Amino acid sequence: MRCFSMIQVRDLANDLHNAAERIVHCGEKKIQHEVLQSLPEAMRQAHLTQRVHIHDLEFFDDTYNCLGTTVEKLIGQGAFSFRKALRALVREITWVENCQSGGLSLINFDIDMAAYVTDCDELSDMVEDLKEFFLDLNMYTRKGCEKPYVTLNLGLGTSENARLITMATLQAFRSGNQGRPFIFPNIVFKVKEGINHSLHDVNYDLYQQALQTTALCMIPTYFNCDSTANRTAEAEKIGIMGCRSRVVADRFGKDTSISRGNIACTTINLPQLALESDGDSKAFYQKLDDMMTLSRDLLLLRYERLIAHGNVSFLFTKNLYVGAETQDVRETLKHGTLAVGFIGLWDALGILYHTDWPTADAMMPYQEKALDVVRHMRQMTDWFIEQTGLNFSLLASSAEGVTGNFAAFDQDHLGKGKVVSEKGYYTNSFHVPVDTKATVFQKTKLEGPFHALCNGGSITYVELGEMPDGNAEAVQDIIDCALRQDCNYIGVNFPLDYCMDCGCRGRLGDTCPQCGSTKIKRMRRVSGYLSDEDHLTTGKHHEMSQRKANLF
Numbered sequence: 433m434r435c436f437s438m439i440q441v442r443d444l445a446n447d448l449h450n451a452a453e454r455i456v457h458c459g460e461k462k463i464q465h466e467v468l469q470s471l472p473e474a475m476r477q478a479h480l481t482q483r484v485h486i487h488d489l490e491f492f493d494d495t496y497n498c499l500g501t502t503v504e505k506l507i508g509q510g511a512f513s514f515r516k517a518l519r520a521l522v523r524e525i526t527w528v529e530n531c532q533s534g535g536l537s538l539i540n541f542d543i544d545m546a547a548y549v550t551d552c553d554e555l556s557d558m559v560e561d562l563k564e565f566f567l568d569l570n571m572y573t574r575k576g577c578e579k580p581y582v583t584l585n586l587g588l589g590t591s592e593n594a595r596l597i598t599m600a601t602l603q604a605f606r607s608g609n610q611g612r613p614f615i616f617p618n619i620v621f622k623v624k625e626g627i628n629h630s631l632h633d634v635n636y637d638l639y640q641q642a643l644q645t646t647a648l649c650m651i652p653t654y655f656n657c658d659s660t661a662n663r664t665a666e667a668e669k670i671g672i673m674g675c676r677s678r679v680v681a682d683r684f685g686k687d688t689s690i691s692r693g694n695i696a697c698t699t700i701n702l703p704q705l706a707l708e709s710d711g712d713s714k715a716f717y718q719k720l721d722d723m724m725t726l727s728r729d730l731l732l733l734r735y736e737r738l739i740a741h742g743n744v745s746f747l748f749t750k751n752l753y754v755g756a757e758t759q760d761v762r763e764t765l766k767h768g769t770l771a772v773g774f775i776g777l778w779d780a781l782g783i784l785y786h787t788d789w790p791t792a793d794a795m796m797p798y799q800e801k802a803l804d805v806v807r808h809m810r811q812m813t814d815w816f817i818e819q820t821g822l823n824f825s826l827l828a829s830s831a832e833g834v835t836g837n838f839a840a841f842d843q844d845h846l847g848k849g850k851v852v853s854e855k856g857y858y859t860n861s862f863h864v865p866v867d868t869k870a871t872v873f874q875k876t877k878l879e880g881p882f883h884a885l886c887n888g889g890s891i892t893y894v895e896l897g898e899m900p901d902g903n904a905e906a907v908q909d910i911i912d913c914a915l916r917q918d919c920n921y922i923g924v925n926f927p928l929d930y931c932m933d934c935g936c937r938g939r940l941g942d943t944c945p946q947c948g949s950t951k952i953k954r955m956r957r958v959s960g961y962l963s964d965e966d967h968l969t970t971g972k973h974h975e976m977s978q979r980k981a982n983l984f
Contacts (some may be wrong), residue, residue, distance in 0.1 A: 452576030463490040475730050482841040484723055485699040485834045486730060487773075488533040493737045495744055496768060497696055498534035498581075498673045500689040503544035505752055514558060517548040518565040525580055526573045531746045532693075535581030535674035539690050541601070542586035543668065546593035555600055562604035569616045570609075581961070582617040585655065585671035587642065588627055590634050598638045602645045602652075611935015613928060613955055615962045618675070619645075619652035623915065624667050629658075643904040643911070646924055648937065650957055653891070653923040654911050660884040660918050672921055675830045675961055678889035679769050682754070683823055691754045694888070696734045697771035698727040699829040701838045702805075703858050706783035707846045713784055717808065724772060724812045731770040732820065738765060770822060771888040772813055773829030775838070776858035777802055778865055783852055792870035795878060803881055806862060810885045825888030828861030832958055835860060836970045856974030861890065867978040872910055875982050880917030892919045893957070896926040897981035899938050909984070925979075928955040928962075 467489055468476050478484040488497060506524035507517060528536055538544060549558075574580045586598050601619065608614055621628075621642040628635035642652050657667040662680070669688040670680050679692050700723045709716040738744065739762045747753045747764060755764040778795065781802055782788050789795050809826050816824040831838075835857045839847075847853030859865045862882040864875050872894050879892045894910045907924055914922040930937045931944035932951040940952050954965040 448572050448577045450572075450577055452572075456575050456577055460490040467492045471730075471733070474726060475733070478723070478726055478730075481845075482838050483701050483704055484727055484730070485701070485831070485838070487697050487699065491533040492696075492734055493741050495532050495742055496738065496765065497532065497694045498536065498677055499528065499532060499693040499752065500537045500539050500671060500673050500679060500691070501528075501752060502540070502690060503538060504547070505691065505750060508750075509547075512548050514545070514548045514550070514553050515561045517545065518561055522565065522568045525569070525582055528746075528752070529574045529580040529582075531743075534694070535583060535677070537583040537585060537671060537673035537689070539585050539671040540588065540668055541584040542589035542594045542597040543591075545597045546589060546591055549593040549596060553596075555596060555603075558596065558600040559604045559607070562600055563607065563609065566604060566614045566617065567609060570614060579616050581674055583620055583671075583673060584617050585620045585622055587622040587635060587638060588624060588657075588668055590627065595635065595638060598635075599641065602638075602641045605651060606645045606648055608649075608935070611937075612930055612932065612953075613649055613937070613962070615955070615964075618961055620655050620672050620921075621652040622655045622657055622667060622671065623911070624657040627667075629915075640904065640908075643907045647900045647902065647904050647907050650923070650925060650928055650955075650962060653921065654914075655921050656915050656919060658915070659920045661887060661920055672889070676828065676889040676891040676921060677771075678825075678887065678920065681823065681825075681887065682767055683817065683821065684766055685754055688754075691752060691756075692767050693753075693769070694771050694825075694827075695738065695765060695768040696731055697773050697827055697829070697888070698730055699773040699775055699827075699831050699834055700724070700727060701776065701834075701842070701858075702774055702780035703776040703783060703852055704838065704842050704846060706780035707842060707850065707853075709784065711784060711786060716780070716784055720805070720808065721812070724809060727772045728816050728820075728824070731772070731824070732822075735765065735770060735822070766822065768823065769825045769888060771825045771827040772809065772816075773827035773831070773861075773888070774806075774809065775829050775831040775835060775860055777805060777862045779852045779858050780805075783850070788851065789865050789868045792864065792868060792874035792878060795864065795868065799878060799881075802862065803885075806882055806885045810887070813888075826886050827888035828882065828886040828890035830891075831858075831860055836974065840970075855978065856970070859975075861886070863893070866895070866975055867980055869980060870982055872913055872982045872984055876914045876917040876919060880914070880919050883918060883920040886920075889921075890919075891921045891923060893923045893925050894982050895979055896924065899926050899928060900924075901937065906984075923957065925957050929953065930955065 479486050507520040628639045665687045671689050677694050680687050705719040747756045753764045754767040813824045813826045839853045843853040883890045900906050927939045929940035933949035934947040936946040956965050
């Protein structure tokens with residue numbers, strides 16, 4: 433098979449259309465075809481008919497998805513200076529990211545990096561070193577055409593050096609590259625009562641710095657260590673990987689996100705099941721059961737193939753995974769998770785009950801029905817755990833490319849005349865539809881109860897109409913509101929335009945108001961990470977055009 437055409441349609445915002453990307457894309461398509469041909473007919477047809485999406489299909493037989501780790505695991509305990517430790521870290525991140533299909537998360541970046549700070553290190557120098565580190569992480573070092581998906585969790589370190597790391601990291605991200613915002617890494621501030629959330633907490637000042645950074649950069653996002661789902665785990669041992677992946681419970685060991693990750697995931701197309709059910713909720717639940725069971729079987733098949741044929745021996749070289757000291761793939765990967773995901777919950781409810789969602793008030797009477805669907809999926813994944821003895825979980829999928837692909841397929845085959853598919857995308861996971869009129873309180877109240885059910889990961893976003901630079905208090909009000917509603921993980925979105933000549937940021941027109949330049953870039957959050965607007969997938973372009981701001 434030969435491939436010469438320039439690729440225009442994106443499945444991913446985080447890639448560069450270069451020679452490497454064209455070759456990689458052609459290779460991926462060939463391998464995806466071969467993998468599909470090797471699957472049982474029911475699984476192959478479910479993927480081809482967009483009922484269930486198999487994520488990272490080209491890696492099906494090769495490697496797992498993501499990893500949570502520590503700095504020490506990656507670079508060891510050598511006598512590194514702070515600068516050299518960052519340089520070593522870049523090399524190891526690049527190595528690991530090219531051995532797996534998804535992201536890498538440092539669960540306690542501040543606490544880990546504190547070990548490499550000396551009395552000679554000045555905050556200003558550390559900020560510059562971290563800016564260089566961020567520049568390296570924004571190079572297309574993954575496959576030669578993607579930036580590495582890296583997440584830094586921080587906020588809990590209370591030692592002088594750990595606090596210094598958090599200060600420097602936030603300052604470096606705020607300042608950007610000559611005023612231009614960084615896209616990676618994703619930074620997650622871990623909020624914990626008694627550590628940083630309340631006025632008299634030792635790291636409350638760092639929480640304030642984080643809020644100021646979010647008001648300018650959309651990053652950091654916030655991980656709620658005190659939520660119903662998280663409060664029984666040790667805060668320093670858990671964190672978020674990538675855009676929302678959560679790995680905590682382990683049937684074979686201690687609850688931790690460190691040295692573990694998600695092996696693989698699927699995403700179920702809830703709106704398609706609703707369209708086929710034609711208003712019959714009993715039929716919908718039967719179809720849902722079928723797709724949940726098929727997802728289980730898909731994930732088990734991939735798990736066994738990875739054990740038999742996977743290329744994961746790199747985990748053994750530095751004991752990067754729990755169980756890696758055994759040098760046995762099964763004894764290692766059993767500590768990972770297998771995630772069944774879903775999108776389009778409220779789209780599906782609208783189809784089943786012949787309604788739409790112009791306002792949050794219209795959604796409130798149906799919240800319990802929506803929760804029933806997600807409770808049912810969670811009960812099934814818990815049952816899968818008992819059946820198989822493995823770590824299954826329920827994921828509120830981000831579905832960056834799938835959101836548009838699902839809707840386009842359904843519009844062609846099932847949804848003619850259906851507004852839900854005609855709009856060009858389905859709403860992520862359990863999120864309030866982006867075009868629904870909702871206040872911050874209403875959105876967090878509607879979404880909050882779903883977080884505890886989605887133990888494989890979830891996020892709540894609040895959408896603002898303008899960049900709140902200089903208004904960290906407003907960002908704090910949003911985060912605290914979401915924390916009170918028991919959200920696990922929270923982000924604040926807003927239009928982030930910037931001038932490539934002078935670095936002016938905000939909602940800009942075609943011309944920079946500060947220097948008159950027409951070189952304007954528009955950055956948006958897609959599915960957990962930032963991207964230039966012109967890199968968005970087709971579905972995300974449709975979604976972006978319909979987003980409404982959540983008002984106070």
